[in-house]
Amino acid sequence: MGERVVLCRRGDLASGEVRRFDVGDHRVALVRIEEDFYALGDRCSHEDYSLAEGEVWPDERELECPQHGSTFDLTTGEPCSLPATKPVPVYEIDLEGDDVAVVLP
Secondary structure: OOOEEEEEEEEHHOOEEEEEEOOEEEEEEEEEOOOEEEEEOEOOOOOOOOHHHOOEEOOEEEEEOOOOOOEEEEEHHHHHHHOOOOOOOOOEEEEEEEEEEEOOO
C-alpha cells in the first residue's frame, strides 16, 4: 500500500467542484460528484495544463481540460476526447470519517 495523505474534509468540496492539491511530487485534481470523490493527476497528458482549472461533467463522470477541451474519465484516467491520447494517473480515494484522503504510490 502507498502513502495515505488527507487532502481535505468532505464538506470542503461541493458536488461538481474540482480542486488542486500539491502533495510532494504529485499534483492531484480532486473531484466531488454527489458523495463520490475522484483523484486524478492534475497535468493534462496533451500539454501541461492544470485539470483542476477545468470543468466537471457530472453525468459523464469526466473532467475537461480548460486549455484544449480534452475530457478524462474520472474512474480510469483515460482520455474521452482529443487532442489528448494518453491517460492521466488515477489515485485511490480513502474516506475515513470526515476526511478525504488519497493513496499515493
